[in-house]
Amino acid sequence: MQEVLLGRGLGARSSEYTTRLPPNALLQIIPSLVRNTRTLGTTISIRRLLLRRAELEAFSICAEAVGANMSVAKVLGSSLLKGSRLEYLGMAKTASVMASQPMSGFLEQLPADKSLKFLDLSDNQLDESAALMLEYGLQNHPSIELLDVSTNPLGQNGLCSLLRLLSSEQCPELCNILLEDVQVASGGDVSEGLFDVDPSGQYSLDMAMPGQRTCFRLLLTNLAQLGGSRSQYLKSAMLTTSPKMPPSPYNVDGVRKKRGVWNVPTSGILSFVLSLNDFFLKDEVESTGLYSEVVERMLVKRKRTWKSKRKTFAVLQKVNSLEGPLFDAFLLALLQDFQLSKDQVMAVYMNQGDKAKETLIRMLPAALNPRSLLHAALNTDSIKDILDFERSARAPLSLNLENPTGHYSLRLEHLPTRTVVQKLLLLNRWQLHLWRKANLVDVSIDGKGKCLRNALLDGKSLSFSDTDWRIPPQGLLTFDFVALYRPPAGAKPIPIETWGNVLAAMQAALTLKKKGHINTEEDDEESAEKVNQAMWALRGISSRVWILSRQLRNLLCIFLHRGDRAAILCMMFLRCVDWPINGKCCQPKFTKSHWKGLSEKLGYMNLFPYGQPEMSFHTIDLAQWEQRRCLHTLVRLSNAEDAVNIKNPVMDKDANPNAPAFQPFVAGIPNSWAEWDNVPAQGIMQCSYNCAVDRQNLKVRRRLAATVGGWANLPDTAFDLWSCLEDVPPEVLKVVVFMIRNWKSTDAAFTALNTQPDNMLNHKEFVDGLAKAGCCRTRRPRLRTTNLTVPVGSRSVPGSPSGEWESDDSVQLDALSSVFRYLDTSHDGDISRREFETLERVWRELQQSMYELKNDLEIFYGSLTKAFEAIDVDESGAISFDEFRKCVEATQFDGPVMEIFMFVDLNGDQEIDGHEFFILEEYSHAPPLPDFTDAKTAKMARLFNQK
Known part of the structure; x- marks a missing residue:
């Protein structure tokens, strides 16, 4: 019979303290040794016992033995490799978690074991690294039935590992993992996101650390299940064995298993790029299907399910047996990695008693189906429960993957909101695939x-590399998301009348019930809530409609606050089938600074005025990718139309924001900039763009919108030409106002001024005709008379008026001459009727703005009469410009306030009386962009206020 040496002390050198026991006797006294505190310093010599006694089936070792003698753990691991028949192994309270200590060495040998049924590792300070080693070591174990890891600081990620182990179909007998007093506070992510939904990104693993070594082994195991070669997913793998040595290529396809364990390096730094792009896109058909369906399929590919009822029962039973923080953490682990059916979701939260509502809120990512939501609504006990549920569910429920463009603020440690980010990035991946396949220019910010822009994590800038799709483990993530899709072929805008019904219903819902006072705090709160509800509803239907840019402008006018209008534009501009050519009609609803902010949110290339770049001013930071793209597009357009279209270009090469030193381009924009690679990547540039009417190449503009902006299916409709009054010189506005007052239209004005039958206006016709009519007058005109001596043959009577009009008002003539130059874009000395149509664009915007101001005043004050009374503070019967401006600003109207005041001030006395004020009503009957809501709004508002 083989014997085992049992002795006291680390060395056990004193023979008087030793005794020889047979193996069976040792097994009988081991429990007593473990319980007896006087034997905590005892070391058991087990080499011969474990390596040579194959019949040994149970073994338990006391608290200090392993920690005191590193060889013990090595012997335990070696015995597993030698084919031990151990079924029970108790190692409770055996130190430690550090790589230099014995427990890690033992755990790394677990894949070789095939006999263990019960493994007790409780109270061992096991962290998530140890949990990863347990997952890898036991995931294919044929016999293990029970694992005890109680009283260990496993953390959230450690629970995820153990849940995956419990669910492994290759570990069929494991039906329970004991988790009593497990600490779930997370101490970091050893795996660096390798097990997220989309772990694609750049990694650098320290192979001397058992935890990261195990991560790589688990990654190799997971990749084997995806099919294909490992190098298809692991790219640019390099191993650095010494800081003094350059990295060398690492052949991931050549890695093999040795005794069930992937034979990977045990030292050095292994870096690689993990890309699951091919995996996610496999079997996805590029059809017109819903984006949400594609994203759901991609998400399911990375989620685990249970194939056997045994495993399903084991996991659900484990979840329902836990309480408190441990239940919350285990539930989070369950939802992170597993795809639950509706019945499985209900099996969890229906067993939580009075915590069912809280549980369902946590399970929202798996519970977004009508059955679960209806059950949740039916089981709420109070209005507070409903509000709590709605508040928690708002982010996932309001996510519309068919039209997700907008601003997001999400906490990453909360799974419902984290899932929103995961879905958005999967959508980004799919749309980017389609975008690149169409060979379109990258329009992202960098x-x-x-699709994420302006991303901040806890207030600090966050950027993603081109290969990185991982989400940070926690923190507040704020960002703007701009989808990479465009209206498809055959997208038809909703009929104008139908859209008018939608606008009327929305305007009626947003109209506050008047209570005899204006703008109280209670009104503000009620108005904000109504706006939130309207936006929620609009977000839901936005993916079901296509609209025109003019319809979007009508929608913007319903919302009084600038921030609300900006949110609506973000939500709807990609739903406009004609945005690149007619989106300019929406720009006047925002000031220049607001539009600049929108360009930062939505992208300079997405808001680039492909169809109507005239009078656009650009400040371009060449260090920014997309802004440099804007300049390149301007250069390409200018080269196709006229090289002089880029006006007044200046550049500060040093890009010094505190003391810019702009220098003009003496020889113009370099021709080499027509090639993208030649555009400089540093400096600040400013310029404007303007093209003569007869040189505008609309086909090139459409082509650039298609090939650069992605708008490949623009409708064959005419350009709805528009002007932004902020870009128009004040003299031009004065001329337009004068023409409308005197000739009712700009076309009639052209006819009246055109004295020659050539359908062209020269300088004399334009300036003298308008001056004679009194436009821009600052002094009284006079008629020039002839001299008293009359040449022979003259028909004039001495001393009589010659019929020629002259003016010594140099200010007037200079102003009219500047307007002539503004209109003469071809610089040929004549204004064609097409060039003269520029004034019609200005009038269209002015008339539309008056119509919208009238509506805003009626909504804010109740009627134009009440508005006049509120504005006329001193009750003088007239309104000064300051009074007018302050009260218009109260409505947050974005538009040409000064120009409207000038238009309605008929006598030019710098005041508006009641008669002049109601000119707003007169010019609002036939706006250029009618919204078809007037009659409907009045009726529906009455119905709404009666409720």
């Missing part, structure tokens, strides 16, 4: 293909 040229890396991401």
